[in-house]
Structure formats: C-alpha cells, structure tokens
Amino acid sequence: MAKLFKILLTLLFLLIATIGVLFYYFNEQIKQPLNLDSATFFRVDSGQSAKGILNRLKSVGILDENLGLKINIKISPELGNVKVGTYLLTPSMTGLDLLDLLVSGKEVQFSVSLVEGLRLRDWLATLESHPNLKVDSDFHEKVNRLSKDMTGGSLQGWLLPDTYHFVDQTNAYDLVLRAKNSMQNYLSNAWDNRAFDLPYESAYEGLIMASIIEKETGVAEERPRIAGVFVNRLNLNMRLQTDPTVIYGMGDKFDGNIRRKDLRTPTPYNTYVIKGLPPTPIAMPSKLAIDAAFHPIATQELYFVSKGDGSHQFSETLEQHNAAVRTYQLKK
C-alpha cells in the first residue's frame, strides 16, 4: 500500500514537474521578441481568426513558434478577439504584445498634409495618390456633387489646410468631408469674431480674401498688413490688381510669366479687370490667412511690391510705390 502511494506520489511529482517545465517553456516562448529588423505594418482583414493570423505570422517567420500563444488564447479566449485594421509591429514587441495590440484595435495612424495655398485639384491628387486611403470610383462624382452644394458652387477654399490623421483604408471622401467641416467651423467662428467695418458682405467673401492673402505672402506677420491694403482698396472702389488672381484665371495657360496681355485679358478672376473680389477663393487659405482677412491692420497703404526675399515693401502713394518697384522689383 505504502509502495503504491510512493509510486503515485512520484508520478504526481513528475506530472507537476512536467507541467511546470511546459508552463515555463511556453511562457518564455510567448515573451520572445518578434523576428523583425524594423517596424512593419501588419494588416488584419475581416474574417481572419486569431489562430489563422498566428499561423500566418509563423509562416512568414515573424514568430518562430505559435503554440504558446494558441494555448494562451485557449486559456483566455478574449485574446482571440482580434480586430480588423492595420497595425504597426516593432522589433521590441513580444508575441503576447502583438496579440494584445491586435485585440486592442489600436491601429497605426497615417497622415496626410493638405498644404495651404494649394488648389482643390492639387489636394484631390494628393488624396488619390496616398497609398493608405481608399479612393472609390465615384470619388470625383461625390466631390463634384459636394462642390455644387457649397457657397460659390465650388469646394475651392472650403477645405481647411492641416495634417489629417487617419487609419489605413479610410475613404478619401471622408477626409474631404472632415476638411470641409473643419473649414466651415473655423470660418463661421472667424466671421462671428470679425473686426468692425469690414467690406465683406458674407463670411464667404472673407474666405475669398483669405485665399488671396494666402497666395500673396508667405511671411506670417505680413498677412494682416496685406489684408489692410486690400480692404483699403475695396473701400475706395479701387481694383485689387493682385497677380495670383490673374494666374488663377489663366488656368493651364499660365507658363510662369505674366505678360501685359494677360493683365488686360478679362477673366472672372482677373482683378486688374474686374472690380472687387473674384467669384470664388483661388486656393485653400490657412487659419492665419483667414484670421488676417477678418482682422486687417489699420493702415493707409494701398500698394505693395515683393522685395525678392518673400517679404514686401508697402506704400501709401503711387509715387512711393513706383520708387519701391524700381528699388526691389527691377533689381537684377
């Protein structure tokens, strides 16, 4: 009897020892770092099971062994609840970290910078060529439909420049909507908080002005001053005479040079010919340009000319302006 008990005790001891060893082995296995040299994107598509994903990871060599992780899923079934998405795997991650990440659904964030001063078509091209955005076949159709609904009948100017973050395979059109909503919010807030006595009849006119300011200067501090000049001109019923509107009106005919013929050729946008503002914005204006349009500085200045370094020389009279043109513009 005592002998049998002894054998059983030994077997039990061996069993416990074996379990202990196995437990230790698998516990080490799931804590092994991934076989990666650098951070790698990993995509989980819908319908893929955790087990299938572990097999895939093993077959591509990211995991040496996957049995430990499979056992973990058996013990804690919530670990098998992986979410669809694109994840960023890093070399320091263990197999268990990986599983946690896929279960958390914390997808990698991609970003796209929609740059101020560019035009709608530039932005659409940027969105369409982004590898992590989904572009449906009716993308342009939807954009056109949205354009028709906007004040001015165009999305030009209506999207807020910013760096937009998104997860893989986000619909490009959703980003357009986000940028449009951001702009609408920003503009209506700017309109509500605008300075007194501005010559704009609507927030949209301010948006048009902001787009011109955006194109006229890259120097942040100059924007409210340029706004001041243009506001003075509008108040005096002077033509704006701003080159970016001429260029916009020329469309694809613009080859880098503005000739006297171009200044005289009427287009809806040529502010050397038309009075007041053009019919739509000519680019996507930044928040700073919008702020400038609604808070121009008080000035008597009516002219400015590029100094050649991106900044401008401002003048109150035509004589001063012509002298400044001679000094700066005509310099070699």
Add this chain to the structure above:
Amino acid sequence: MIVNGQQQSQIPLTDRSIQYGDGCFTTIAYQNASLELFDLHIQRLKDACERLSIPFTNWEQLSKSVFDSLPNNESCVVKIMITRGSGGRGYSPVGANHPNFIITHHSIPQHYKAWQTDGISVSVSPIKLARQPLLAGIKHLNRLEQVLIKQALATTEYDDVIVCDTENEIIETSVGNLFWFGNDKWFTANLSESGVAGVMRNRIVETMEKAGHKIIVTREPVEALFEAQAVFVCNSLMGVVPVKNLIDPETFKVIKFLIEPVYKVQSMLKNMLEI
C-alpha cells in the same frame, strides 16, 4: 592709337568725322592670339564705305597696321574707324577725297564672361530709333541715338535694354543685336529701316542656317518678345549672351526666359568657329 598707319593721337579738326560724324567703324575682339571674324569686319567696313560713298582704298595698309599693332599675349578690343577725311564745303562731301583710318585698342569688358553663362536682365528703352533705310544697318559714326539710350539706361538697374523703332517694332539692344526663340524657331529683327547689322549677328544667322536652323528675319511688335521662350543679345565682343529676365516697363512684371536654348546656340557657334 594709329592714324593712317602711323603711331599718333591727332587728327585735323577739319576731319568730317568730327564735323558731321561722317565715317564708319567696327570693333573686333582679339583673344587667344586671334582677331575674331577679322575678314567679316573688313567686309563690313568695305560695305559701309560703299554705301556712304567714302572713297577708301587703302585696305592692305589698314590690315597690316591692325596686325602690326596687336599686343603680345594680351586680349583687347581693336577698334577701326574710317573717316571721310577733311574737305568739302559745309555738309557737301564733294572734294573730300582723302579718307583716314584710325586704330585704337581697348580692354575687353570683364563682365562679359559672367554674362555669357548667367544671362542678363533687360527692359525696353523709352528711346526709339528713327527709320532711315539709307543708313539702316551701317555702323556709322553718327551714334547719338545710342548715346541717348545709354544715358537713359544708366539711370536704371538693367544690364541692357531692348530698343524699338518709332513704330514700336523690335530692332536691337543698346549694344548688340537680338535673337528670340518661340514655336521652335529663332527670330531676329529686320534691320532694313534702322539698327546696326552686327558682324556677329550675320555670322550667327549663317552658322545656324548651315546647321539646319532657319532664322526668321522679321518685323515684330515688342510684345512678341514677351511671348518668346528664350532671347539672346550678341555682338563681336560679348558673343552670345542669354537674356534671363525681361522687365515690362509698362506693368513692371518680370518675364523669365529659358537659358538652355541659348546655350545650344553658344555651343553651335563654338563648334563652327573651331572647324
């Protein structure tokens, strides 16, 4: 300074070049021990004398004096003037039968090398050239229009100016002839009513036509230059100089030109001169 083959720096006050600008001239670049396009320069003097009826015949002595007076191992500009000499009554040249020739030496402007590679900025001169077909093309000694043009240019920042005639058609610049490129063709101004037909201009037309590029000699309003893709100025001393910027004096807008097509002309010309 050489007058009629002799080292001297005096000429009679009665010389008609002083009295009336009655004579013609040319300027030749002497560099790398070579008087560039010398034969063409002599030919232009012959043509000018013929058109002005200056009875100069002393061509051999003239050539000899030019070569004898060249400095050793030094580049320079050789200027040759032929005057009708003294005589005649009032404007009438009748009886003035003893033309003089004058040779002077000057240094080649240093900035031309940089101009050839970097290009220049030009505008359009407010001073216009008169039309006179009987004098057009000749490099005569009556250059008051150029003096006025240079005077006006000196008050600006431009390197050179485009000069038009009184009808606002493109003629030349203050110092050279003009070529412009557009629609795959090179153009140059028709000089039958005003302007100076430079030796370099004629050489370029000839060289480019040999290379299969037809040059269109034309009358065009100055606006045609604003539409051009490339423009260059040339003369015997500066060679071929690209115009980089043209500032429209009416709008103050800067029109930028391509320089690459002008580089091609430069190398075409260089190859031709070497052959």
